[in-house]
Amino acid sequence: xxxxxxxxxxxxxxxxxxxxxxxxxxxxxxxxxxxxxxxxxxxxxxxxxxxxxxxxxxxxxxxxxxxxxxxxxxxxxxxxxxxxxxxxxxxxxxxxxxxxxxxxxxxxxxxxxxxxxxxxxxxxxxxxxxxxxxxxxxxxxxxxxxxxxxxxxx
Numbered sequence: 001x002x003x004x005x006x007x008x009x010x011x012x013x014x015x016x017x018x019x020x021x022x023x024x025x026x027x028x029x030x031x032x033x034x035x036x037x038x039x040x041x042x043x044x045x046x047x048x049x050x051x052x053x054x055x056x057x058x059x060x061x062x063x064x065x066x067x068x069x070x071x072x073x074x075x076x077x078x079x080x081x082x083x084x085x086x087x088x089x090x091x092x093x094x095x096x097x098x099x100x101x102x103x104x105x106x107x108x109x110x111x112x113x114x115x116x117x118x119x120x121x122x123x124x125x126x127x128x129x130x131x132x133x134x135x136x137x138x139x140x141x142x143x144x145x146x147x148x149x150x151x152x153x154x
Contacts, residue, residue: 026130027105033136037115038069041134043108043125052100055082056108061124062089065116068123074107081109 030041047053056079060068068091073081079095086092095108113123115136122135 026125026127026132028125028132028134030134033115037117038112039115040110040112041123041125042074042110043127044105045108045127045130046105047102049103052102054097054100056095056127058093058095058108059124059126060091060093060111061126062091062113063122063124064118064120066121066123067114067116069112069114071109071111073109077107077109079106079108 025046027044027046028041029044030039033039043058045056047056060071062068068086071081071084071091071093073079073095078097078099078101080097082094082096084091084093091111093109111123113134115121119136122133125132125134
């Protein structure tokens with residue numbers, strides 16, 4: 001019985017994949033808001049080695065009164081902005097490269113947005129099925145002093 005069980009367990013390892021391929025991933029790095037309430041963010045993208053790309057479509061969606069004020073390419077990036085347009089607070093940007101790129105994190109573009117001051121103010125960044133929301137950083141609440149309630153613990 002032990003031999004049959006161990007054989008079954010070992011045969012499972014033969015059929016299970018031993019390597020995992022990395023999927024494309026999106027990252028957005030932002031600085032602080034300036035005195036005018038404008039923040040600069042850089043969209044970075046890691047392209048999977050198994051699917052090299054020579055074009056990337058980025059969508060920026062404004063929420064809660066956020067206002068995208070500018071979109072620029074990154075000077076040392078392999079991609080450059082081909083087209084960009086805005087319809088009802090949704091920006092569609094297409095970036096192209098002369099070569100197919102894969103396997104590295106690439107800075108695609110920078111954008112600036114103005115904070116509306118509302119709690120739901122954010123920009124949703126998406127590339128394909130990858131999504132990331134960029135909003136106002138949450139500051140932790142100020143700690144309060146311990147108030148004596150009169151109850152005691154043994």
